[in-house]
Every structure is written in C-alpha cells, then in structure tokens.
Amino acid sequence: MQSEPSSPSAAPVPAAAVAYGCMESADIAAAVRLYLESFPHRVRRWFRDRAHAECFYADVFELMRMAYGPTCFAAHHGGRLVGYLILTVPHTSLTRPLWRGGFLLRVVGHVLTGRFGWSLAILAHAVAAVLRPAPPAVDGPHVYVVAVAPGYRSQGIGTALLFRARAACVPRFGQLWLYAEADNQRAVTLYERLGFRTVHADPTQHTMVWEFREDRFPPTERGQGGFE
Ligand SMILES: CC(C)(COP(=O)(O)OP(=O)(O)OC[C@H]1O[C@@H](n2cnc3c(N)ncnc32)[C@H](O)[C@@H]1OP(=O)(O)O)[C@@H](O)C(=O)NCCC(=O)NCCS
Numbered sequence: 001m002q003s004e005p006s007s008p009s010a011a012p013v014p015a016a017a018v019a020y021g022c023m024e025s026a027d028i029a030a031a032v033r034l035y036l037e038s039f040p041h042r043v044r045r046w047f048r049d050r051a052h053a054e055c056f057y058a059d060v061f062e063l064m065r066m067a068y069g070p071t072c073f074a075a076h077h078g079g080r081l082v083g084y085l086i087l088t089v090p091h092t093s094l095t096r097p098l099w100r101g102g103f104l105l106r107v108v109g110h111v112l113t114g115r116f117g118w119s120l121a122i123l124a125h126a127v128a129a130v131l132r133p134a135p136p137a138v139d140g141p142h143v144y145v146v147a148v149a150p151g152y153r154s155q156g157i158g159t160a161l162l163f164r165a166r167a168a169c170v171p172r173f174g175q176l177w178l179y180a181e182a183d184n185q186r187a188v189t190l191y192e193r194l195g196f197r198t199v200h201a202d203p204t205q206h207t208m209v210w211e212f213r214e215d216r217f218p219p220t221e222r223g224q225g226g227f228e
Pocket of ligand 1 (some may be wrong): 037038114146147148149152153154155156157158159160179180181184186187190
C-alpha cells in the first residue's frame, strides 16, 4: 500500500477503518518520519542532523523489512501509515537480504559519501551497541520498534500491533521481549497492563518480557473487538 506521511487525526477513527497488514517498501519513508518524530532524542544523540538520520533509518528499516517481512506489521488509515511494529525473529539471516537488489552496495555508498554523517567514534559506539548481547533471561523474538502516529494514539492501535506480534510468535515461541526507555512511562504502563514483566532495569531502560499465558487475556483481547 502506498504510504503518505501520517498526519494527526482530529477525531478517533473507528477500529474497523484501520487496516492491518505487513510493511511494504512504500511504507519505509513514512515509517522513518514517524520514528524520528517519536524518538527525537535518539536523532540528537546519534546524528548531526535529521537528513543524516533519515538516510540511516531508511536503510535500517528496509533491511529489517527484507529480513523480517512477515513480522513487520503496519497499520494504515485512509492509505496513510499510522503505526507499525518491527519484530525480529531469532535464526533469521540478516546477511542474505544484504545481497538483494544491490542493497549492500547502496549502503556502502551511503557510508563512503557521508550520508549517515557519522564520525568514527559514533560508528564504533553503534557497532558496540549492535554486538552487545541481550540481557540475561531474555531470548526469543524482539520488538525492535513500535510506534503510532501522535494523532492516532490511545485508540488501541499500539495494542493491536502488539497482539499481532504475539500471535505471530505463539506457534514457535513462548515469549517476546523489548526495551522501554525508563522515562517512557506511557509505554511502560501499556506493556505492564498487557502483562509484560520487567526482567532488568537500569537508570535508562527497562528490559521487559511478555510471556504468553493464555489465561491472562479475556476473550475480547484474544482476537475480537477493537484489538484485532
Ligand atoms: C507507546 C505507543 C506505541 C502506544 O500506542 P497506542 O496506540 O497509543 O496504544 P493503545 O491505544 O493501544 O494503548 C494506549 C492507551 O489507549 C487506551 N486504549 C486502548 N484501546 C483503546 C480504544 N479502543 N479506544 C480508546 N482508548 C483505548 C489504553 O487504555 C491506553 O491507555 P492510556 O491512554 O492511558 O495510555 C505510542 O504511544 C507511541 O507510538 N509512542 C511513541 C513511540 C514509543 O514510545 N514507542 C514505544 C517504545 S518502547
């Protein structure tokens, strides 16, 4: 589905008007804009300016989409991307998609021409962050990002995306996990209400695990009503 930039919705949209599916290439630009809007502090921390961040995250999201296509969930309203969730699944090759359609060459070109705007120090920091092992007691699928456009929040879209991720995991895995920034109280509260458990916390972030125990969920949240 072709995506346009997500714009605030003046009034709540009926749940049935939101279409859920998988992210497509055409969604990437809107997904990046929503990410930068949702996490401006990450842009400030890692990039000299927004243009560099846009280029970087467009490459990251495209790689994720090629690798984890069936678990990159998108919510559209009126043709616009209004929310998405990227779930990484263990034992999925991230290197194979690199060779698809000249993707690796494009990224190398972006690095060499300074399109990410990274200094060597930031590059080293980023590599260390990627290679850092997951915290103990955490394994299985990982929610890399979940975001809903500001005008569409508090309408159940984030919950619906999380339940889609959960449904995708259930046949093979007993849990999924994510990081939540310690000061993102709204997200932490939502996860706790759904039954996520904090297994590790430091001053900056919580590591939260969602174990799939069917008895936690009333039937309406298992696939009916506004959640699916
Ligand atoms: C965190 C985030 C993804 C939640 O998405 P969301 O769509 O607002 O989440 P939901 O609507 O499912 O649930 C949130 C709230 O809506 C309420 N809600 C759920 N379904 C609803 C419905 N059908 N109608 C009205 N309200 C509803 C929930 O009770 C909850 O209460 P709150 O407003 O007091 O928090 C969203 O706030 C966001 O994108 N934040 C910025 C990015 C971010 O922080 N991502 C998480 C990183 S860990």
